[in-house]
Amino acid sequence: MTMVSDAPALQQTSEPADNAAAPSRAARYARPLLGILLPLTLALGWELVVWLGWSNGRLVPPPSRVFATIAELARSGELVRHIAATLWRVSLGFAFGVVAGTLLGAISGYWSLARRLLDPTVQALRAIPSLAWVPLFILWLGIFETSKVALIAVGVFFPVYLGVMGAILIVDRKIVEVGRTFRLSGFAMIRRILLPAVLPAYVVSLRVGLGLGWMFVVAAELIGASEGLGYLLLDGQQLGKPAQILAAIVIFAILGKLTDWLIELAAAPFLRWQDAFGPAKGA
Amino acid sequence: MLALDRVSKTYPNGVAALARFSAEIRQGEIIAIIGGSGCGKSTLLRAIAGLDRASSGTVTLDNEAIASPHAKIGIIFQEPRLLPWLSVADNIGFGLTDLPATERREKVVRALERVGLVDKAQAWPRELSGGQAQRVAIARALVPQPEVLLLDEPFSALDAFTRRDLQDHLLDLWADTRPTLILVTHDVDEAVVLADRVLVMRPRPGRLFDQIEINLARPRDRNSPLFENFKRSVLTSLDRSLDRSVPDRDATQGPGQAMWW
Structure with missing residues (x-):
């Protein structure tokens, strides 16, 4: 049977707006460079100040000395060991925190009974400064890896929990009704409607969670560790080596930015459906 | 029934x-429900x-x-309500997850052909026009072959030309399996074009308040005097x-x- 033909007005679909003009090569490379401009200027400026002898750079070592420290740590193999230890703790803590936060967040977002039962307690726990757990975790879980991972997981859990639950609560009722007309309920509703709908907000909460994970790994490693970037910080303080402290800080910045970017990269293919203001179209 | x-x-x-x-x-009957707001x-x-x-x-x-x-009852809303994270094809197949993948794909392809959107199978909902999106919604509701299809002012957000096109299209699709259609509308023209009652x-x-049988053979000519008469009687009753x-x-x-x- 033949189809009712399209009205001419229907035939032209609106293309996504971002196809407007492919950015030129120069613009493509210039854009990330723009972000480096400020730190680069500051670093070069400080380098110049020390080089000109306006400051001895003892407490605030110039970039060249910080990078020399990093290079030295790298040569001796220390750097890899510290980075590996820290990364391992963050990854493990992040994984536990995300799984727990997603699960509980989804459950209390979807079932109002669960929310009433669970959420007040979680919110009360969230109000506790997470560092207050440190002594308890050390008593319970010992001074080694377990207590550190637990602390990081706690830090990651709350933003993820809150992000998932909050986002589920504001999912469009009309979309949920579509799920209902196809007789979805419980975990099918969560998996097929709610989680995809909250994915953009979820990615944001993962990134916030990861940021807190990096924060808490430092706290955990300052307490008692024999390796890790946090240990480098403490060691630098105790032995009066500001260059080492700054080296650790620079590496934290790089790792933090890198892992954050990994989340963004991993999420991008799942968010292509979005019809949003978006980074490309942003003013 | x-x-x-x-x-x-x-x-x-x-x-x-x-x-x-x-x-x-009755099974297969097309009902239009019309009335003032509220x-x-x-x-x-x-x-x-x-x-x-x-x-x-x-x-x-x-x-x-x-x-x-209920599995035998489908519904189409005023807005298409497509799931924005699924392609057009996946939206149409949304209610078919219990079927094996090959069968599901066949049904989706057939539905896409039926609504004339084969070339949009992999498009995102945001890339569709209003009329196209509503056709996807119709396909999604019809593909599980419901016995009753409910339509809540499905064409009211569309321009007159697209609306007319989709009304004819709906009748065409209805003829395939002849489900019961219950259409809520505030458009007298639409009611008289589509409905048996x-x-x-x-x-x-x-x-x-009232029931009016529309004893007109299909396809109905919107310009015939008989059509005008039915329209007038619905309007009077309204x-x-x-x-x-x-x-x-x-x-x-x-x-x-x-x-x-």
């Missing part, structure tokens, strides 16, 4: 949206869909009471339904409204 027996709905705030609505609808059209439809429960009264489909969404409702509280001085019983018991010319 779909039977509505004294279906009433009173909202928690005390508003009586629907009062003792009864009707019997006459409970959408409330009625949501009760049939099982999305809301009636406060009293029953909805039964083939002697089975409907209290929650027009139910006129009256507001506060929403209740049945006017009377909003006139508070006309008592309820009068309309339904009056001399055959549909035959007045």
Whole structure:
């Protein structure tokens, strides 16, 4: 049977707006460079100040000395060991925190009974400064890896929990009704409607969670560790080596930015459906 | 057969949206429900869909009471309500997850052909025009082959030209499996083009006021004098339904409204 033909007005679909003009090569490379401009200027400026002898750079070592420290740590193999230890703790803590936060967040977002039962307690726990757990975790879980991972997981859990639950609560009722007309309920509703709908907000909460994970790994490693970037910080303080402290800080910045970017990269293919203001179209 | 027996709905705030609505609808019949705003059209439809429960009264489909969404009942809303994270093809196949993948794919492809959107199979919903999106919604509702398809002002957000196109298209699709169609509309033209029977409702509280059989062969010529007559009789009934001085019983018991010319 033949189809009712399209009205001419229907035939032209609106293309996504971002196809407007492919950015030129120069613009493509210039854009990330723009972000480096400020730190680069500051670093070069400080380098110049020390080089000109306006400051001895003892407490605030110039970039060249910080990078020399990093290079030295790298040569001796220390750097890899510290980075590996820290990364391992963050990854493990992040994984536990995300799984727990997603699960509980989804459950209390979807079932109002669960929310009433669970959420007040979680919110009360969230109000506790997470560092207050440190002594308890050390008593319970010992001074080694377990207590550190637990602390990081706690830090990651709350933003993820809150992000998932909050986002589920504001999912469009009309979309949920579509799920209902196809007789979805419980975990099918969560998996097929709610989680995809909250994915953009979820990615944001993962990134916030990861940021807190990096924060808490430092706290955990300052307490008692024999390796890790946090240990480098403490060691630098105790032995009066500001260059080492700054080296650790620079590496934290790089790792933090890198892992954050990994989340963004991993999420991008799942968010292509979005019809949003978006980074490309942003003013 | 779909039977509505004294279906009433009173909202928690005390508003009586629907009062003792009864009707019997044959399998394959096309019903248009028309009425002034606040006459409970959408409330009625949501009760049939099982999305809301009636406060009293029953909805039964083939002697089975409907209290929650049912596999044999599909619904199309005023907005397409496509899931923005699924491609057009996946949206159409959304209700077919119990089927094996190959069978599902076949059905989706057939539906895409049927609604003329084969080239849009992998497009995102945001890339569709309003009319195209609503056609995807129609395909999604029809592909599980419901016995009853409910439509809640499905074309009201579209321009007149697209609306006309989709009305014809809907009839064309209906002819494939001949489900029962229950269409809520406020467009008299649409009601007369599509329906076998027009139910006129009256507001506060929403209740049945009049029924008009449209004895016109399909395809219907929108410009024929007969068509105009039916339109006029629906309009007259609609006017009377909003006139508070006309008592309820009068309309339904009056001399055959549909035959007045």
